[in-house]
Amino acid sequence: MRSSVLHPDFFTSRYSMKNLLLLTSLVLLSATSLKAQLKKTLHTTYEVPETTSTLVFNIFEDDSYDIISWAGNAIMTETNIRVYFTSKAVFDFLLEQGRYDFLAQAQGDSLMLTNKDMVRRIIKAEETETVEKVHSRIFIPDAFQEVAPGVWRRELEEEEEKGREQLEREKINVSEKLKEAVKPATDSTGRKENG
Numbered sequence: 661m662r663s664s665v666l667h668p669d670f671f672t673s674r675y676s677m678k679n680l681l682l683l684t685s686l687v688l689l690s691a692t693s694l695k696a697q698l699k700k701t702l703h704t705t706y707e708v709p710e711t712t713s714t715l716v717f718n719i720f721e722d723d724s725y726d727i728i729s730w731a732g733n734a735i736m737t738e739t740n741i742r743v744y745f746t747s748k749a750v751f752d753f754l755l756e757q758g759r760y761d762f763l764a765q766a767q768g769d770s771l772m773l774t775n776k777d778m779v780r781r782i783i784k785a786e787e788t789e790t791v792e793k794v795h796s797r798i799f800i801p802d803a804f805q806e807v808a809p810g811v812w813r814r815e816l817e818e819e820e821e822k823g824r825e826q827l828e829r830e831k832i833n834v835s836e837k838l839k840e841a842v843k844p845a846t847d848s849t850g851r852k853e854n855g
Contacts, residue, residue, distance in 0.1 A: 698751040699742045706735040706764040708771060708801060715804055715812040718774035723794040727812070729802040735773065736799040737762055744791040746783060754783075760794055773798070 708715075715735070719725050730736075741760050743751050754760070761776040783790040804812040 697742055697744055698746065698748060699740070700751075700755060702737070702739040702741070702755075702760060704737050704739075704762060706737075706762075706771075706773065708734055709766060711769055711816075712766070712771045713814055713816050714770040715800060716770055716772040717798065717810045717812075718772060718778075719796070719810075720775040720778055720780060720794070722780070722792075723775070723796060725796040725798055727798045727800060727806075729804070730799045731802055732799065733801050735764070735771075735801075737773075737796055738799075739794060739796045742793040744793075745788045746785050746790040750783065750785065750790070762796075 717725075717727070739760055739762075741755075743754070758776045759780065762773055763776050765772045765774070780792070800812060801814070803814040805814070807813045
């Protein structure tokens, strides 16, 4: 008759060690799959109209972001998304629905960049709440300077003034001889004729 108590040699036998190793691997694999990190980086560009003098950023409160000046004339966003405690199918669905996308809205001389989903309802999978970590790097034209948190401005008047100065300078450099040559001639009746 066999005893239900394990024999001391059970843990040292070759067959049992393989089973124990397999069981340990499965437990570790299932534990790490629950905590697996799903990640994605999204890149998007937005044109900045020439008449835009102000950029306003309205970013979801739980997201972090950096605004970086660059030599380009458009806005580019690089959004790094990390999601924990969910399946790949759910993650793909969130991406497809545009949960982490931005919208650019022009209003007069302002351009507002805002998250498409400003609510972001909580997602649960098997009683476990999904954790989302989103960080964006927003590249803006270097002509814009920060004037308040989330508000950047560029001076359009400076370019217009520079153009006016150039026209004034061109008027000044005209010689008297050239002015006389361009001056319309007058005939005997007092009418001006262009030569």
